[in-house]
Amino acid sequence: PRPSHKVEAVVSTQSTGKEGVMVAKKDFNAPNHSELPIPNLQVIKAMQSLRSKGYVKEQFAWRHYYWYLENDGITYLRDYLHLPQEIVPSTLKRPAARTTTAVPKAKPQGGPSGPKSDDRDAYRSAEGKNVGPGAQTFQPEFRGGYGRGAPQ
Numbered sequence: 001p002r003p004s005h006k007v008e009a010v011v012s013t014q015s016t017g018k019e020g021v022m023v024a025k026k027d028f029n030a031p032n033h034s035e036l037p038i039p040n041l042q043v044i045k046a047m048q049s050l051r052s053k054g055y056v057k058e059q060f061a062w063r064h065y066y067w068y069l070e071n072d073g074i075t076y077l078r079d080y081l082h083l084p085q086e087i088v089p090s091t092l093k094r095p096a097a098r099t100t101t102a103v104p105k106a107k108p109q110g111g112p113s114g115p116k117s118d119d120r121d122a123y124r125s126a127e128g129k130n131v132g133p134g135a136q137t138f139q140p141e142f143r144g145g146y147g148r149g150a151p152q
Contacts, residue, residue: 020074020089022047022067026060 024033024047030040047067050056055073059066069077069089077083144150 020069020091022056022065024065024067026063026065 022043024040024043026044028041028044032038033040033043036043044065047056047058047065050073051058051067053076054070055076056067056069059068068091074089074092078085078087
């Protein structure tokens with residue numbers, strides 16, 4: 001196999017295959033990837049190769065590439081690496097159901113005993129009344145306009 005196939009195999013098994021996600025900083029001169037013992041440039045190019053084949057989806061934000069395995073990519077990696085069907089990336093695994101029940105939160109000590117809804121309720125009850133800023137004292141006036149709105 002070509003060297004790129006070896007790189008693709010290492011990249012896909014190390015991070016993408018297990019987690020379903022790969023991240024690489026956009027630094028083509030970095031000696032090694034942050035998680036793999038491979039030059040960062042080779043990781044980026046291997047993942048771009050997988051993207052061009054439609055096996056991963058690429059996002060770029062804040063000088064980092066993010067690649068996510070597509071369904072075709074999962075089947076490709078299973079065939080390429082001779083993996084059984086039971087092996088699934090962790091992004092597709094269902095989280096285990098929690099067996100513990102939620103512990104009720106204790107009320108804060110020394111503070112007010114209830115939520116501060118008095119101000120909010122008073123504001124809402126004054127909807128139809130002339131209370132607060134803009135209450136019947138504001139009378140806008142149009143005097144012809146300046147700049148682009150000026151009459152010609």
